[in-house]
Amino acid sequence: MKKAILLASICILASILIFETSKFTARKNYHVEEAKDENIEFSAEAGNSIDALDDLDAENADTEMVTDGGSIDIEPAEDEVGEKSENEELSGNLDLDITKDEKTEIIEDEKTEITEVGEDTSDIEEPESVENGDSDISNAENSSESRMLVFLDAYKESHQAEIDPLVKPHDYELPCFVNDGTFTRYIGDDRYSYRLGVDVSHHDGEIDFKAVKEAGIDFVILRIGYRGYGSEGTLNEDRMFRTYIDGAHEAGLDVGCYIFSQAINTDEAREEAQLCLDILKDYKIELPVVYDPESILNANARTDYVSGEQFTENTITFCEMIKEAGYQPMIYSNMMWEAFEFDLKKLSDYPIWYADYEPLPQTPYNFEYWQYSNTGRVPGISEMVDLDIQLIKN
16 A cells, blocks of 8 residues: 555656656747748747847847747847847747747637646536626636646647636637638627737838738837847847838828847846837837747747746836836737746736737737737738737727
């Protein structure tokens, strides 16, 4: 009997060790931003990354890379982190771990199925929708069993994470997300309307924003700047931001912006916020200022050993500084970041720009923008571009 108990204890400890090791491995490998150009946004996260490799400007040791879950740009060591580099593109538009994609729930019958540990999934009921933006979490708080989410990262590898019942869930009807072969729209739910957008950085080259507008695009999110992922971590303004914002406004597009962050502490997060504010004082924007922290894939990065707690504090510092200046802050995220990095309970005051290139968003949590592709084609933009949809509550 004692031997049986000892053997069972060893098995349990081994299982815990394997699970924790897999979490660390997933965290290290997920960070990939959307690749906009021919450069790879190394968003290893959830398939969302804004621009993977911005210009690999080897002059500085700071490279701009996208590794989380969106399309991110990577520039040589000193340049951007969050845009594409001239090497390969992995994903999305924002220089986010975007930033800026991972399917978070198993989709069955066009619904996202959330399974509970220890239960037969065939008997699981779908969670009730949330009305009027209020999250009903009382049942989850009282539940004795953990609700687990299974999702895919950018490499189609499966992960699972416990769903936090204290974080506001979204109440979108997943079958209402319909792709017409060009854009994804939200149709059939009278509670919400939608607008279509793109996000770009200098990797996208010359853009005819009038043609973009005529193609049905309503808004654009521009990369305003980035910090290199090398040891120096220099801050840079996106060299096309001023040209892009003038052209977008002349075409009648609403504009937001994002910064590709590689801040390792709150002081650097303040520096990144100040860069945005210094540039924006000369312009008007209609949409949020987005914070895009990302992990860098296949390269050593200054943020490799930054904890999720520190990433969360950096994000709060940036967002509060932007808010105090009179702008709306927003956070670029994907399922890997939501599962393993951010403490979403502390970030509930800020809207989320969620990156995920699966057919339907995998996250169970609330978001206002979805970056759903990093391989879009839009008249007026010669390269593949990140595509976004904004959900607006009626």
